[in-house]
Structures are given as structure tokens and as C-alpha cells.
Amino acid sequence: MKPLSKIDNFEDLLTKGISNLKLRDPEIAKILDAEVRRQSQTLSLVASCCAVNTESLVAAASSLVNVTAEGFPGKRYHAGCENVDLVEALAIERARNLFDAEYASVQSHSASSANYQVYSAFLKPGDTLLGMALDNGGHLTHGSPVTFSGLNYKAIGYGTTTDGLIDYEEVRSLALEYRPKMIVCGATAYSRTVDFAKFREIADSVDAILMADISHIAGLVAVGLHPSPINYAHITTTCTHKQLSGPRGGLILSGRDAERIVPGTEKTFAQTLDAAVFPKMQGAPAVNIIAAKAVAFGYAMTPAFKEHIHRIRSNADIIAKAFDSRGYEVVGQISENHTVLIRLSGNMTGAIAESALEECSILVNKNRVPGETRSSFVTSGLRIGTGSLSQRHFDAKGCEAVVGLICNILDSVEPDGEKAYKLDKQLVDKFTAESYRLCEEYPIAEYQY
Structure with missing residues (x-):
């Protein structure tokens, strides 16, 4: 019997994997090669897409995928997590530094998951949610009637003026009329600057929690080309694959409100968000993707x-x-x-x-x-x-x-x-x-x- 080859480093593992894929599953390998060629020969102007940087791509293919790691760094429900803890702690540190945040959660599988985790943390079914209407640039998860956000909450939509600008007076009027438990700002098809300070003023006037979804502008925010919501919104969410050029995944952030007690509870915003991610909405995180996020956050500071x-x-x-x-x-x-x-x-x-x-x-x-x-x-x-x-x-x-x-x-x-x-x-x-x-x-x- 031929002895098994020993693999004890990252590079050999990836090289062996690529070789074995081409040998044992040429059908998939052929499709993957064709996709690389398609992308190289296509002009993509899709606003929600950037190519993942190669370093993040490699990290996502790491052996961290083999580790079950329910919980958080230093507090896992499984053994064998010493390297996982290092990776997640580094991703959290880099995310906080990149966005000047007090709190970061890097486990969300997507921005949509992150949004739902935030909603589940602070809203009860039937509570009122005020978000940007889909026709005016909002996202499905901001209250569309065909999604979790619209089916489980009383979703009210604000819109834009005839000039295509967010109608802040309408936002204020709707907030006063419906007294939402949460206001969502941020968009998926909006080309202008979002005034997060004005949104916070409106939210405070009706004792609402403000969530900012910056999935489309996270890179602009990170380098200072768009105002940051971190210290205006109670919670900020984003994906990590669009402007950050990282893997497909989600990120939850909080600034000055992170250690404040959530009204009506005994827990801080940070504690409440952690519990919403795990165990409330997710089990074991995709640690290989967290590693790829850490790489992307590091690159975003260059x-x-x-x-x-x-x-x-x-x-x-x-x-x-x-x-x-x-x-x-x-x-x-x-x-x-x-x-x-x-x-x-x-x-x-x-x-x-x-x-x-x-x-x-x-x-x-x-x-x-x-x-x-x-x-x-x-x-x-x-x-x-x-x-x-x-x-x-x-x-x-x-x-x-x-x-x-x-x-x-x-x-x-x-x-x-x-x-x-x-x-x-x-x-x-x-x-x-x-x-x-x-x-x-x-x-x-x-x-x-």
C-alpha cells in the first residue's frame, strides 16, 4: 500500500487540493477555469460587485474550514480553537481600527444575515420598522414585503424627492406618525451622500434605534470619502465583499453606543448583538471566511x-x-x-x-x-x-x-x-x-x- 503523503503547511495543502481537483473532478475544474476566463473578458459595471483580492481568496480556501468553533474567542463550545481564536480576534481588531469602532462582530454569514440579527436583537414581531422604500433605492432587507423584514415587522418606507434625494422631512414626518422601534438608513441604489447625523437626530426624537447599512459604501467610509455612521447610528452593518474586496460575508459594528445599556434591558448594545449572532441566529461560524475578512480589513488600511x-x-x-x-x-x-x-x-x-x-x-x-x-x-x-x-x-x-x-x-x-x-x-x-x-x-x- 502506497504511504500517504505528509502535508504540514498551508501552501502544500492548497497545491495538493488544486492538483486533486483537476484529476478527480475535471468537470468542476473546467467550469472554474471557464469562469475565470469569462470574468477576464467581461466589462462588469454591477454596482454590488468587486473582485475579491487574491490574498482573501486564498485565506477562504484554508484548513480553518475544518474547525467547528461555536462561541467567541476565549469562550468556545469546542476544543481545538487556539488558532481560530487568534484569527477571529485579529479580524475584530482590524475591523474596529478600520472603521474607528468600539465593537465589531465578524461572524455574520452575509449583510442580510447581519441585518436580520440586528432586527432580532431589538425588535419583536409586529414592531414598526422605518426604512428606505425599494423603489427609491432601499434594500430588500430594509422592509420589503417579500422578505423577513417586511413579513415579520410593520415596515414603513420613506422615499426620495423629485430630484432623487432622500426626503428627510418625509422621514421625520413618518417617524413622528408611526413611532418606529428602529429606523434603517443606507441604500442599495442611491447615488448621493447619506446624512447620518440627521437620521440620528430623527431617531432620537422618537426614541428609535438607528441602524445604518453601508454595504455599498463601506470602502468610501473606510477611507473618509463618505461620512461615517459609526458614532451616529447605534449599529452599523455591512457586507465584506463589495467595496472591501473581501469574501462574501457580513460585519456588525458599533461606536459610542456599544457599551450603553439598551433601554428596557440590563445588557449593553454589544452584549445584545453578540447574543443575537450566537446562539440566537447562527451556529458555528465559517472561520475560513473570517480569516479572509481579516485579510480584507488589513488590505483596506493600505x-x-x-x-x-x-x-x-x-x-x-x-x-x-x-x-x-x-x-x-x-x-x-x-x-x-x-x-x-x-x-x-x-x-x-x-x-x-x-x-x-x-x-x-x-x-x-x-x-x-x-x-x-x-x-x-x-x-x-x-x-x-x-x-x-x-x-x-x-x-x-x-x-x-x-x-x-x-x-x-x-x-x-x-x-x-x-x-x-x-x-x-x-x-x-x-x-x-x-x-x-x-x-x-x-x-x-x-x-x-
Whole structure:
């Protein structure tokens, strides 16, 4: 019998795993290779996406995945957690330093999970939750009737003005009328700055808890290009994969309120949040993902990350102006973060635009816009983000070329209903070739940090 090979270091384990995957499951290995090629040959303008940095990718593939570690550092329900404790403690320390927070919980499996954990900590079924309406840029977990947040709580939605700005007077009016137990600020399709101080003022006026969801702007907040909610919101949540370029996962933070007693209880906000994550809502954490989060937090404190986030911000300005110059309506007129929300006109729908652009190797996503009359599967808008382009080091010339290509494609499309369309095959080939050319000019290798 052939003796088993000894593996006692991280690099050998990964090398062996890659080799065995190609040998024993070539079908999956082939698909994984194809996905790398697809991403390298596609211009992604999806606002919720950035590529994970390679160091986080490797950490996520570590042997930490083998460890069951219910509990928290120094207080586990299982043995064999000495290295797990070091990893989680480091992730917590880095998250606190990155966002200047007093408290950080790194175990949430996603930002949606983090939001639900916060709700479960402070709300009872039927309590009133005031969040941004989906049509005006809010997230599903901020009170949509098809989700946990809308089904279990009395969800009230605030919106934007005709200029596409958060209507703070409406927020105040709704808060006074409904006296919500919690107010949620933050958005998934909103291109302007969020005034967290004003939200806290409104929350305090009705004795509500304020939660800020910064999943889309966490990188901007981390480097100071967007005001931070940490010491305005009682609790802040975010994902770790969008602007932070880490693994898919969630993060819960708190600032000056962390050690305050939650009204009506004997526990602090920090203690209440810990209990909501474990054991209330989750069991054992994905410690390999926590390691990948720690790597991402470390990278987010480097000059290279700050340069990347500055590119995200400046490229959004360039793209907004370029669409405006081509006659497209930019909701909110300008961008103050990474998002550009476009309202389509005539018979062009978001579903048609998304499909036609994907056919030409450009990814965007259809999105509802203020005053939306079409369904979520059709929509009247496009949400565009600059994260992935900025990771490729796109400059002003490149961004303008992308917008020009998008507009040329959409100008060539003949809508046929809400989802069907006609686009000449020769034009598809021409536009796809131009997408490939831009991918080669700004290669994916540029963002392998």
C-alpha cells in the first residue's frame, strides 16, 4: 500500500487540493477555469460587485474550514480553537481600527444575515420598522414585503424627492406618525451622500434605534470619502465583499453606543448583538471566511486600497457626466459615491437593456427607479457601479469609452415588448469585439493586488 503523503503547511495543502481537483473532478475544474476566463473578458459595471483580492481568496480556501468553533474567542463550545481564536480576534481588531469602532462582530454569514440579527436583537414581531422604500433605492432587507423584514415587522418606507434625494422631512414626518422601534438608513441604489447625523437626530426624537447599512459604501467610509455612521447610528452593518474586496460575508459594528445599556434591558448594545449572532441566529461560524475578512480589513488600511477607492469615486463622476452628455437621465443628477442610476426612456426597459448589454459582454443590472411603474423583473432603470472597472485601473478615457459603447448598443436595440428585443448579429459581434478590446487594454491582472 502506497504511504500517504505528509502535508504540514498551508501552501502544500492548497497545491495538493488544486492538483486533486483537476484529476478527480475535471468537470468542476473546467467550469472554474471557464469562469475565470469569462470574468477576464467581461466589462462588469454591477454596482454590488468587486473582485475579491487574491490574498482573501486564498485565506477562504484554508484548513480553518475544518474547525467547528461555536462561541467567541476565549469562550468556545469546542476544543481545538487556539488558532481560530487568534484569527477571529485579529479580524475584530482590524475591523474596529478600520472603521474607528468600539465593537465589531465578524461572524455574520452575509449583510442580510447581519441585518436580520440586528432586527432580532431589538425588535419583536409586529414592531414598526422605518426604512428606505425599494423603489427609491432601499434594500430588500430594509422592509420589503417579500422578505423577513417586511413579513415579520410593520415596515414603513420613506422615499426620495423629485430630484432623487432622500426626503428627510418625509422621514421625520413618518417617524413622528408611526413611532418606529428602529429606523434603517443606507441604500442599495442611491447615488448621493447619506446624512447620518440627521437620521440620528430623527431617531432620537422618537426614541428609535438607528441602524445604518453601508454595504455599498463601506470602502468610501473606510477611507473618509463618505461620512461615517459609526458614532451616529447605534449599529452599523455591512457586507465584506463589495467595496472591501473581501469574501462574501457580513460585519456588525458599533461606536459610542456599544457599551450603553439598551433601554428596557440590563445588557449593553454589544452584549445584545453578540447574543443575537450566537446562539440566537447562527451556529458555528465559517472561520475560513473570517480569516479572509481579516485579510480584507488589513488590505483596506493600505495606500493601495485608498488609491483604488479614489478611482471608484472619480470614475463615478466621469460616467455620470458621460451618460448625461448622451441625453440619459441620471437620477439625482450626479453621483457622490460609486453608483450611477439611469432612468431609461421610451420603450426601453431595464430587462431589455441588461440582456442586450450582456450579449455584448457588458454587465449591468436592471433597477427600479423613483416612480417606478414596471415590475422588479422588468424595471425602468439601470444601476451602474464603478468598482470592478476601477479595479482594472480604468481611467477617464476608458470610462468614457465604456459609456459610449453602452449607448451605441442601446441605440441599436429595437424593443419588442418588455423583455424581448432585436439586435443585429453583426452589430453584436462588432460591439462584443470592442468590449474585448477594452478588456485587453485594461486587463484583469491589474487588480490582482
